[in-house]
Amino acid sequence: MGIIEALFSLLFGGGRNVVRETAEVFRENSEAAGQxxxxxxxxxxNQFAAExxxxxxGLFDRFMDGLNRVPRPALALGTLGLFMSxxxxxxxxxxxxxxxxxxxxxxxxxxxxxxxxxxxxxxxxKGQEFQRSIAETMARVDGVAQNLRALEALEAGAGSVTGxxxxxxxxAALDNWRQDGGV
Numbered sequence: 001m002g003i004i005e006a007l008f009s010l011l012f013g014g015g016r017n018v019v020r021e022t023a024e025v026f027r028e029n030s031e032a033a034g035q036x037x038x039x040x041x042x043x044x045x046n047q048f049a050a051e052x053x054x055x056x057x058g059l060f061d062r063f064m065d066g067l068n069r070v071p072r073p074a075l076a077l078g079t080l081g082l083f084m085s086x087x088x089x090x091x092x093x094x095x096x097x098x099x100x101x102x103x104x105x106x107x108x109x110x111x112x113x114x115x116x117x118x119x120x121x122x123x124x125x126k127g128q129e130f131q132r133s134i135a136e137t138m139a140r141v142d143g144v145a146q147n148l149r150a151l152e153a154l155e156a157g158a159g160s161v162t163g164x165x166x167x168x169x170x171x172a173a174l175d176n177w178r179q180d181g182g183v
Contacts, residue, residue: 071118 057065086093 082093085096
């Protein structure tokens with residue numbers, strides 16, 4: 001019995017399991033793999049949380065962000081309000097416009113500059129996007145013209161609407177297939 005106990009204690013005793021350690025050379029320990037997977041997912045989620053976390057902003061920053069969102073809607077709604085007031089109470093509207101006529105010209109220039117700078121960046125961005133879309137559209141003109149010619153030929157009753165066959169280099173596989181009676 002002493003030999004078998006010594007053999008088992010050698011294989012399984014002393015805090016080591018030689019059979020398990022040998023098997024792990026050939027097959028991954030699934031429990032350890034699960035723990036590593038949990039740690040990996042946790043680290044990825046922590047990274048995403050840190051990446052997308054909104055910084056705690058102060059009262060002044062939140063106030064300024066809100067204030068920066070006011071001018072466009074205020075101008076749009078104010079203009080609509082002026083139109084409505086001109087229709088509903090023309091005398092009140094005319095008296096206000098008389099007051100505006102007393103504003104000195106340099107102040108109008110200053111207002112124009114402020115509004116231009118405020119809306120200028122957005123206008124420039126939208127203008128550049130529009131130019132890109134025009135360029136992309138113009139790049140498709142030749143293809144659309146060919147498609148229209150093909151449709152007109154189809155409507156007129158022509159047999160083939162595909163146009164000339166594209167030029168291609170020699171194709172040995174296709175030539176063999178044709179020689180074998182493929183076409």
